[in-house]
Amino acid sequence: MAKKDLTAYSICSDARAMIKKAREDGVETVWDRLEEQEPQCGFCELGLSCRNCIMGPCRIDPFGNGPKRGVCGADADVIVARNFGRMVAAGAAAHSDHGRDLVETLHAVAQGQTTDYGVRDEAKLRRIAAEVGLEVEGKDVKAVAAALADQFYEDYGFKRGSMSFLGRVPAKRQEVWKKFGITPRGIDRDVVEMMHRTHMGVDNDAVSLCLHAARLSLADGWGGSMIATELSDILFGTPAPATAKVNLGVLKADHVNILVHGHSPIVSEMILAAVRDPGLIAKAKAAGAAGINLAGLCCTGNELLMRQGIPMAGNHLMTELAIVTGAVEVVVVDYQCIMPSLVTVAGCYHSRIVTTSPKAHFTGATHVEFDMHNARQKAIEVVELAIERFTARDQGRVDIPGEPVDIMTGFSNEAILTALGGSAGPLLDAIKAGQIRGAVAVVGCNNPKVKHDYQNSNLIRECIKRDLLVLVTGCVTVSAGKQGLLMPSAADLAGPGLSAVCKALGIPPVLHMGSCVDNSRIIQLCGMLANALGVDISDLPVAAAAPEWYSEKAATIGLYAVASGVFTVLGLAPPILGSKAVTDLAVSGLEGVVGATFAVEGDPVKAAELIDARVRAKRKALGLTP
Ligand code: SF4
Ligand code: MSK
Known part of the structure; x- marks a missing residue:
């Protein structure tokens, strides 16, 4: 079991309370398993191991007199x-x-x-x-x-x-x-x-x-x-601004609690329809519950949050901890970012993990396969399972920490343009006038190698202080939301220019734009702004950051941001440091190719300074005040 002080793991009180409960309940978490893995393989960390063929596996010795080439000769x-x-x-x-x-x-x-x-x-x-x-x-x-x-x-x-x-x-x-x-x-x-x-x-x-x-x-x-x-x-439905709630406090002790987790709205939207079914609500009441409560995790949660205002229970590192509350009957999953450990954690309580995709089976889970022809019926079966599980819940083991925090969501590009009166003109005017100095997409995951939500939320604070409008997607949404940064009142934490714009429009300085795939909304917005100014995306005073990323998808997002011309700061280094050529290309050489590079910086203040310097340079090149 993890031995460090609870404050070392997360800045969030709900996370700390549940890590403590997990220890007491004898439940292993992601942090325990990370400690068991340490020290992790240095060759792999540097990207220097290869098992692409059966002449290998091979590894390159970066420092000593060991091999400099794999069996095939690859350096x-x-x-x-x-x-x-x-x-x-x-x-x-x-x-x-x-x-x-x-x-x-x-x-x-x-x-x-x-x-x-x-x-x-x-x-x-x-x-x-x-x-x-x-x-x-x-x-x-x-x-x-x-x-x-x-x-x-x-x-x-x-x-x-x-x-x-x-x-x-x-x-x-x-x-x-x-x-x-x-x-x-x-x-x-x-x-x-x-x-x-x-x-x-x-x-x-x-x-x-x-x-x-x-x-x-x-x-x-x-x-x-x-x-x-x-x-x-x-x-x-195209998202429009709405308010919702976030953190583990969105779970309800007297309700049947169902969580949706994964990425696709195809399953979660059907679950939402089923939990609103009067017949199923009556069944839940007959089983002794006050009703049925639905909340989201990770990006399928973001999909329901953006379009339907369904509350978010947590982000990536909260997924095990949500089950540790002892109040979750069923976690319905589709695919991506679902730790296989969830089945084990669920087994420590009365909870069930329900898998729904033919692409994503989990040993030990309950598989209820959804397809386009049976989705509504399958969703009803899942909700019925949750009601049955409620009757097996041990209320003595339930502990739901804290009170939910209010958030504002729903900022699709359509909604942003509507809020601005129909065109990007007012946003461009604010950028030209220096009220909004630029925009930063702060996106991505959590990673147990860094303190949960610390880098995500503090980078956002540092950016808005510098009059940089922040756009969030994915698990950063929850990091920001729990700190109150997704409400219009957060304008008080922003610099004077951004604060005034947000107050005039009644919007937060941090706009929630959706799930991981919705980073496409952000590059589309960049394209619109560049077209309106008659410049390239790489000329805009914009940047991106993935402070706590863990997934292969985040690497892809970072690369398409850079290849689209957006300077991108990663909080953790990708496994490329074993090659000087690849590292140099990533952090400097790409500037001459696509007009943007990566930077690696885990300190949120220093990361904000890098972003600020980029914004200054781009504003100057456009003839604007820095
Ligand atoms: Fe095979 Fe070459 Fe990779 Fe070694 S380095 S595993 S020989 S592909
Ligand atoms: S869910 S890819 S942990 S953001 Fe999209 Fe969160 Fe990262 Fe998965």
Whole structure:
């Protein structure tokens, strides 16, 4: 069991209380397992181990007189670049396969193969279809949906000349991509090509591998993730500002508690419909509960929060701890970021983990497979299971820490433009006047290697102090929300310019823009601002940061941000430091290629200073006050 003082693990009181309870209940957590793993493998940390073939595994000795080449002859640069390339490919595959599920759902709606799903935002369907060049006049909603689904299917292959959303990329950026041969060609194609290139004996040049990694990351950001975002809005509604609540206090001791966890709204939206079913609420009451309470974890939680105002119980490192409350009947999961340990933690209480995707089975979990034709019925079965589990709950083991905190959510690009009166003009005016000096996307995960939520929330504080508008997605949302940073009252913590703008508009200085795939909203917004100014994205006073990232998907997001021209600060180094060539490319060489680089800085104040320096330089180059 973890032995450090509780304050070493998290800045959040609900997390600390549940880590303490986990110790008392004999439940192992992510922090315990990290301690058991330490010291972690130095070769792997530097990216210097390779097991791509059976002549290996091989490792490069970075310091001593040990081997400098793998059995095949690959050196440190090639091994690091191959490993990083596969990491980025896995992240892109995850986001984009999630996007594929949305395309299949739209297709099923269009073909009349499902009545469980439908088009909730027809205006957006028609607008997006027209944007990507489809004929919409005089066509009914199903015909438009069918054509759009077909077009997006093709974005996954390589039949079309160009991917659908590349029209959103400013012309100058498109030129940069063309010049360096990194225009994405097809989502699946570019991911598969990375797997091919990294097979033994294919691409053995670190720069070539890194450029292809950039290309495939762009296929995710401007392709798979963007498709996931836009189709989720079409199928489930485009988010608009609303208030909700966050932290473990959103669980209710007298209710049946159901948590949704993972990434896709396809399952969680059906669970939401089921918990609102009067017949199921009556069954819950008959079982002795006051009602049924639904809350979210991680990004499927963000999807429900953004569109439906459903409360968030926690982010990545809170997922085990939510079950430790003893108040959770069922955690319904789809895919990504779901620790396999949840099944073990659930087994220490009366809780059940319900898996729903044919792609994501967990040994020991209850599998209730959802598809487009049975989703509503399956959601009812899951809620019935939760009601049955409530009857097995030991109220003596229940401890729900703290009171929920209010948050504001729902800042889709459509909502931001509406809040600004219909166009990006007022935002640009505020940027030109220096009231808002720039914008920073603070996104990503938690990682037990750093104190939970410390870097995420403190970087945000440092940015808003400097009159930098902050945009959040993913697990950072919960970090910010729990600290009160997602409410308009947080304007008091911002610099004078940003504070005045937020107060005038009644918005927080930190805008919640959605889940991990919704980082595509942020690059789209960057594209809009660049187009309005007639410049490239790399000319804008903007930056990104992933202070506590852990996942392959975050590596992909970081790379597509940089390849789109956005300077990006990572709080933890990716496993590339074993190659000077790859590291130099990441932190300086890319500036001359895509006009932006990575930086690695774990101290939130220093990270904010790096971002501030970037914003100053970009403002100066645009002829604005720094
Ligand atoms: Fe070793 Fe080369 Fe095989 Fe990698 S690809 S395991 S470096 S022989
Ligand atoms: S869920 S990728 S821990 S943000 Fe998107 Fe959170 Fe990171 Fe998963």
